[in-house]
Amino acid sequence: MIGVLIVVTTLVILFFIVFQKRKNQLLLDQIMQQQAFEAELSNAQTEIQEQTLKNIGWELHDNVGQLLAAASMQLNILKTKLNTEAQDNFSEASDFVKQSLKEVRMLSRSLNNEVVLNIGFEQSITNELNRLKKMRFASAELHVKGEVIPFNNKKHEIIIFRILQEFFSNTVKYSDAKNLAVILNYEQDKLVIKATDDGKGFNSETVEKGSGLLNMKSRAELINTNFSLQSNPGEGVKLQLEYPLNQPV
Incomplete structure (x- = not known):
């Protein structure tokens, strides 16, 4: 039993x-x-x-x-x-x-993404910053650190450029900023991108998640990129992207 x-x-x-x-x-x-x-x-x-x-x-x-x-x-x-x-x-x-x-x-x-790919990632960002500087900014500069490593996947290059364009567009529309800066830091296995403005900023805890912010975040997720957007009233806005450079085509 x-x-x-x-x-x-x-x-x-x-x-x-x-x-x-x-x-x-x-x-x-x-x-x-x-x-x-x-x-x-x-x-x-x-x-x-x-x-x-x-x-x-x-x-x-x-x-x-x-x-x-x-x-x-x-x-x-x-x-x-x-x-x-x-x-x-x-x-x-x-x-x-x-x-x-x-x-x-x-x-x-x-x-036009074909034009962006033809002239290159860094030059496309520089052209965009130059255009914005003529519009309203006292300074709009690109700084490149480390040895430039080409993207394995050219679509990812376009997506990151569009994220930066969205950030620039929001800066123009909402920030009242005078200065805009982008840093591309090429590390051994990743590209760290920091874009900042010195505008009026916003409360990141209470700001309404509009289509622009959601669009940037979803694009970053699509290419396995860490996305961070931080701001406080009176302190401008800081965008940081961490893109793994060893991603397959």
């Missing part, structure tokens, strides 16, 4: 252990499937966003750019028909149109 009880108890324990392992495996499979689905969804959203930006870039270059170029030509023609005093006043308007044309072309290039 005792032997039978021991056998039954052992079988019950074994059944429970097997059942628990099976349950845990099913839960793990479910979590992995959910993570894979979310990764595919984020990737699809990123691809759509990139195509949208590319289309906007084309529209700016081909349509708005051509209109501004035509306006510049017409102004130059009209300028020759004015007296000397009027030409001086007319020159300022003509210069504004030419500068606007230049800004539109620079912006259109920054929205």
Whole structure:
């Protein structure tokens, strides 16, 4: 009788252990499937966003750019028909149109990922900072530390650049900052990126999580990059990204 009880108890324990392992495996499979689905969804959203930006870039270059170029030509023609005093006043308007044309072309290039890849990661950031500096900043500088290591996956290069663009956009819209800085620190196995502004900042505990912040975070997660955005009122905003450089293509 005792032997039978021991056998039954052992079988019950074994059944429970097997059942628990099976349950845990099913839960793990479910979590992995959910993570894979979310990764595919984020990737699809990123691809759509990139195509949208590319289309906007084309529209700016081909349509708005051509209109501004035509306006510049017409102004130059009209300028020759004015007296000397009027030409001086007319020159300022003509210069504004030419500068606007230049800004539109620079912006259109920054929205096209093929152009970004062609001119390179560091130069693309420098071009963006130069454009922003002309708009409103006293300084907007890029500093590179360590030996530059190329990205294995060029899509990741574009994604990080878009995260920085989103940070720049938020700085322009909300920060009232005068200075903007980006540091690229190439370490042996990772790239540490720090972007800062000296604006009015915000309370990171209570700030509403808008689409810009969520977009930056989801893009970082998509490429296995540690994401940190910190701020306090009156202390500006600090973005830090840690990107593993040994990721496969």
